Every structure is written in C-alpha cells, then in structure tokens.
Amino acid sequence: MKLFECQNCGQLLYFENVTCEKCGHRLGFNSETLSLVTLKETGDGWKPVGNWRGKVRFCRNAQERVCNWLVPDSSGEDYCIACRLNRTIPDLGPPENRALWQKFESAKHRLVYGLLRLGLSVPSKTEDPKGGIAFDFLSPQAEPDGVITGHESGLITLNLDEADDAKREVNRKNLHEPYRTVLGHFRHEIGHYYWDMLVAGGPWHERYRRMFGDETIDYSSALQQHYQNGPAPGWQRNFISAYATSHPWEDFAETWAHYMHIVDTLETAEYFGVKIEPRAGRKGANRMAIDYTRMASSFEAMLEGWVPLTTALNTLNKSMGQRDLYPFVLTPSITAKLKFVHELIADSAQPARA
Numbered sequence: 255m256k257l258f259e260c261q262n263c264g265q266l267l268y269f270e271n272v273t274c275e276k277c278g279h280r281l282g283f284n285s286e287t288l289s290l291v292t293l294k295e296t297g298d299g300w301k302p303v304g305n306w307r308g309k310v311r312f313c314r315n316a317q318e319r320v321c322n323w324l325v326p327d328s329s330g331e332d333y334c335i336a337c338r339l340n341r342t343i344p345d346l347g348p349p350e351n352r353a354l355w356q357k358f359e360s361a362k363h364r365l366v367y368g369l370l371r372l373g374l375s376v377p378s379k380t381e382d383p384k385g386g387i388a389f390d391f392l393s394p395q396a397e398p399d400g401v402i403t404g405h406e407s408g409l410i411t412l413n414l415d416e417a418d419d420a421k422r423e424v425n426r427k428n429l430h431e432p433y434r435t436v437l438g439h440f441r442h443e444i445g446h447y448y449w450d451m452l453v454a455g456g457p458w459h460e461r462y463r464r465m466f467g468d469e470t471i472d473y474s475s476a477l478q479q480h481y482q483n484g485p486a487p488g489w490q491r492n493f494i495s496a497y498a499t500s501h502p503w504e505d506f507a508e509t510w511a512h513y514m515h516i517v518d519t520l521e522t523a524e525y526f527g528v529k530i531e532p533r534a535g536r537k538g539a540n541r542m543a544i545d546y547t548r549m550a551s552s553f554e555a556m557l558e559g560w561v562p563l564t565t566a567l568n569t570l571n572k573s574m575g576q577r578d579l580y581p582f583v584l585t586p587s588i589t590a591k592l593k594f595v596h597e598l599i600a601d602s603a604q605p606a607r608a
C-alpha cells in the first residue's frame with residue numbers, strides 16, 4: 255500500500271484517512287489514479303484542491319463511515335467501485351454489527367486497491383451479471399442455516415463472525431492455522447473468482463494443472479477428506495498452507511492470496527523507505543532496499559526483498575512479545591506457484607493506471 259500526502263499542507267496520509275490530521279481538509283480516495291485526494295467544499299459540492307477541474311462525490315457508504323472513496327460527479331453511480339460489489343450487507347439493527355461491517359469494509363477496500371494496483375478489472379455483478387463480482391456479508395445470527403464462507407461464480411459469501419477477533423481466533427486454533435485474518439479471507443475468495451476468469455479453459459489452464467494438480471477431482475469429497483484426515487505428512491514442501499492441500503482450487507486461492515499479501519507488504523515497505531541492513535553476520539545476510547516498483551518486474555526480484563523483509567518483521571514482532579507476523583516458509587515448489595500467479599496477473603492485467 256502506498257502512502258499519500260495532503261495536497262493542501264503536505265501532511266503524511268494513510269489509505270484509511272478521512273480527514274487531514276493537520277489542516278482538517280476532507281480526503282477522498284480516487285480509484286482511477288489510486289491516490290488520496292484533498293478536497294474542499296464549494297457551494298455545490300466537493301472539488302479537489304489545486305488545479306483540478308470537475309466535481310466529485312463521496313460514495314454513498316461515506317454516510318455509513320465505511321468508505322472514503324470518490325465517484326466522479328458526472329457518473330450516475332451512487333457507490334464507488336468497491337462498494338458497488340456489495341449485494342448484501344449485515345442488518346445494522348444489532349449495534350455490534352456496524353463495527354464488524356466496518357472491519358469487513360476496511361479489508362474489502364484494501365483488497366480492491368490491491369486488485370486495481372495489479373491492473374485487474376473488478377466488475378460488479380450489477381454491470382456484468384455473469385462475469386462480475388458480488389459480496390454477501392452475512393451474520394450467522396440472522397441465517398437459520400448458518401453461513402458458509404465461499405465463492406460461487408463471482409458471488410463471495412463471508413461470515414460476519416470472522417470480523418470478531420475472539421471468534422476468529424477460536425476458529426484459527428480449531429483449524430490449526432498459523433494465520434487467519436479478514437483480509438486473508440477476502441484475498442483467498444477473490445482468488446477463486448480470478449481462477450474462473452483467468453485460468454479456466456484459457457491458455458494458462460494446462461500449466462496450472464501441471465503445477466497445482468487436476469482440479470476435476472470431486473471437490474466436496476476432497477474437502478471432506480481434508481477435514482477428516484488432515485494434510486499428508488511433509489505437505490509443507492509443496493503447499494503454502496495445510497488448507498491448500500485440500501484441492502487444487504484451494505491451492506490456487508491460497509497462493510493467490512499469498513501473492514497479494516506479498517505485493518501489499520512490499521509496497522508499504524517501499525513507501526516507508528525500508529532498508530534491511532543487518533549489523534551482524536555481514537557475510538551471509540541479505541542487504542536490501544525494499545523497492546516494490548522496481549521488484550515488480552520479476553518474481554525473483556520480489557523474493558529478493560521479501561525474504562529479508564519477513565525475517566526482520568518476524569524478529570520485530572518477537573521484540574513486542576507477538577508471534578511471527580509471517581508464519582510461512584517458501585520452498586522452491588511454493589515459489590514456483592507464486593511465480594505462476596505473478597506471471598498470470600502480468601499477462602492478464604491492463605497497463606497500470608496510476
């Protein structure tokens with residue numbers, strides 16, 4: 255994720271900011287240029303400060319305090335490109351639901367930023383009923399049959415309970431997962447969507463099968479078997495997570511999510527000017543200035559930055575008494591799958607917008 259700067263006063267700004275802490279100007283995110291824009295209110299609406307022409311509007315979800323994205327005033331849209339994807343939001347009657355929904359929206363907006371950043375198209379089901387994306391955010395308290403997180407032809411269902419840290423932690427522990435986050439769920443489920451869009455039946459399908467396995471094996475029995483027996487011993491050599499072993503579709507979605515984690519974290523490190531220069535073990539250690547923009551040209555270059563960065567991040571977490579930020583080990587076989595995702599995206603993406 256990039257860092258931003260107030261166009262009025264030069265203050266450092268973050269993706270989620272809605273006002274400038276220093277000068278108090280309202281801020282909005284422009285999804286065309288992927289930048290946070292400083293706004294001033296004119297008699298008839300909001301305008302970016304500076305020489306910009308044209309008015310902008312806030313996404314209707316700004317009223318709900320779950321979105322800071324903009325819509326061009328000339329467009330007929332009420333919602334921003336990220337909020338247009340919502341088909342069902344939780345019932346905001348129960349007071350706790352609003353805070354949980356806010357967590358979902360925060361992760362969803364970061365997801366959409368990440369997809370746009372990679373040059374991927376993010377159509378809603380309203381504009382493209384067959385090939386678009388829609389989210390159902392469902393509270394299990396309101397669904398008599400419960401809520402199963404998953405993806406089906408662009409429709410992504412997410413269980414609102416996962417935004418509750420205590421409940422998510424219980425699930426994490428029961429499923430023996432080292433890592434479970436709301437953002438991870440979004441990135442995983444969207445991976446299934448892009449498998450449908452970019453892999454299924456296309457020029458990448460054969461290569462996918464050679465690397466991830468034959469996805470035509472029965473999905474529900476594969477999953478059932480996974481939950482009954484767990485992953486095969488030694489799975490860590492070939493899979494980024496135990497869940498990835500359950501079916502080649504899940505392996506792809508887990509790998510896709512992981513690739514998005516890497517890109518976002520490397521870009522954040524770049525914007526903070528992070529350099530890894532350990533003051534010990536000078537002979538063996540990797541020394542690296544994290545520069546995602548340069549590293550994005552090849553997956554090998556990204557890894558060169560990623561490995562020393564995650565080593566440093568894990569060690570920093572230990573200093574704070576926290577468990578590893580990055581509880582994963584990248585083996586050659588996992589790296590090859592990540593590279594597949596990198597090349598698939600590079601091949602499918604439109605030229606960068608920013």
Ligand SMILES: [Zn+2]
Nearest residue numbers: 260263274277
């Ligand atoms: Zn400012």
Ligand SMILES: [Zn+2]
Nearest residue numbers: 313321334337
């Ligand atoms: Zn919005």
